[in-house]
Amino acid sequence: xxxxxxxxxxxxxxxxxxxxxxxxxxxxxxxxxxxxxxxxxxxxxxxxxxxxxxxxxxxxxxxxxxxxxxxxxxxxxxxxxxxxxxxxxxxxxxxxxxxxxxxxxxxxxxxxxxxxxxxxxxxxxxxxx
Numbered sequence: 001x002x003x004x005x006x007x008x009x010x011x012x013x014x015x016x017x018x019x020x021x022x023x024x025x026x027x028x029x030x031x032x033x034x035x036x037x038x039x040x041x042x043x044x045x046x047x048x049x050x051x052x053x054x055x056x057x058x059x060x061x062x063x064x065x066x067x068x069x070x071x072x073x074x075x076x077x078x079x080x081x082x083x084x085x086x087x088x089x090x091x092x093x094x095x096x097x098x099x100x101x102x103x104x105x106x107x108x109x110x111x112x113x114x115x116x117x118x119x120x121x122x123x124x125x126x127x128x129x
Contacts (some may be wrong), residue, residue: 012051015115016069016122017058018044024055030085046061063121076112076128077106083116091115 018024025044028034033051034046046053053069073079080090080102090103097114099106104114112128 003102014048014051014053014069016053016055016118018055018118018120019061020119021055021057028053028055031083031088044061050093061120063117063123065123067115067118067123067125069122070125071129073126073128076114077102077125079117079126080104088116091117108129 012071016024021039021044025036025039028044029036034048036044037047037052038045042057044055046059048053048071057066069092080086086104090102091114092098093115098101104112106112110129115123115125118124
């Protein structure tokens with residue numbers, strides 16, 4: 001078996017940590033609109049359009065300063081506006097996306113990206129290619 005096919009046909013499972021499952025559920029289900037598949041003392045499991053997202057309960061969390069989860073969207077501006085209406089604040093990075101009124105950055109490739117935090121401070125992103 002070639003190395004590049006070891007996991008090439010396997011489904012990806014994404015993980016994000018939380019110290020407060022009730023707050024995480026309110027955000028991922030209530031704000032982002034992900035469907036809860038399972039809720040246990042160990043994790044909340046969401047269906048993220050066919051990808052399993054396990055929001056795992058941890059006792060302590062130090063969120064990294066980089067993106068841990070992201071979604072590809074059809075209309076970035078519309079999605080940002082809808083999430084802002086739901087109370088999500090989009091991050092501004094000095095010199096990157098601080099001049100766009102919605103906090104959207106246009107990469108050299110033409111992709112457009114916006115970043116926001118979940119309730120734990122994990123950095124999440126939206127991208128329109």
